[in-house]
Amino acid sequence: MAGSKDASRGAVTLDVDGIEVRISNPEKPYFADRGLRKIDVVEYFVAVGPGILAALRDRPTTLERWPGGVFEGARLSTRMDNTGDAFYQKRVPKNAPPWVPTAHITFPSGRTADEIAPDSVAVVAWCANLGTLTFHPWPVDKTDVESPNQIRIDLDPQPGTDFADAVWVAPHVRQLLGEFGMRGWPKTSGGRGVHVYVPIQPRWTFTEVRRAVIAFGRELERRLPDRVTMSWWKEERGSKIFLDYNQMARDRTIASAYSIRPKPHAPVSAPVDWDELPDVHPTDFDVRTMPARFREVGDKHADLAEHAFGIEPLLELADRQAVDDGMGDLPYPPDYPKMPGEPMRVQPSRARRPASGDT
Incomplete structure (x- = not known):
């Protein structure tokens, strides 16, 4: 990577694999701490x-x-409040250079958009110049945006649990995947959680893949009822690890490997080996330490794309759970349209209770 200065405009230009990427205001503080x-x-x-x-x-x-940048009091805009200091960009910016490729996707609402689909490190650098810290890729390839080619298992610590609890659950995820003839690649989330990626054959819809993940999570919960929960409602989760099955719903994404998380110490999401996972801590991996690790050990997910597993055993498990235990679908995120077969999307404490005279 070579660079040149443009002092008159307060910018530098980097040569990233033969593509010139202009970086405006390069001295701007991003993580002042x-x-x-x-x-x-x-x-x-x-x-x-x-x-x-x-x-x-x-x-x-x-x-x-x-x-x-990330500073004290900085906050992310939400669907309900767009006055934050940061925001999600789902559509390609209008000023994108012609070498920034896109993919056409459809949201749950039926609306469509062209999203950036990186094909070079220069595209990543260009996005970083826009202030992008965290990249949220869909689990699909742009050649077939309707068929996920990854399962992403999100082990999300709930109040009363932390990273160590997610790490405790992770080997059980690995074992259960093995029982279904599958393999997972773990990484730190960059926060308190653990993510496990499973490459799959792109033959199924989002609905089918989500159903497979629900079946997997329910089996994990059955084996570890005191440590794992599949309850969508926070009031029912307790101090357990929530396996967030809705991360496999359309337009739900997980921070990519090597993404930076917006916290003062600039942590990053780090691919790790199964055998090193028990000995790491999220603070081990940040913007300053990860480049040296990458030079030393390379990409721990480098061979992930060489595999593609079938999900038929998980769909068969879902069928058995439905027949034997009456387990149907689980709630979708609140911004989704009502989905076929979905249960009531009302948290239990607000659900209507029958009056004493009702039959």
């Missing part, structure tokens, strides 16, 4: 370029943009 500037963030992504490109290549990707 760590002394990290915008240019440091861009150079981080270039340093781990082969790894993050493998995680994003040809996948429609939502950009989590923090153009003002």
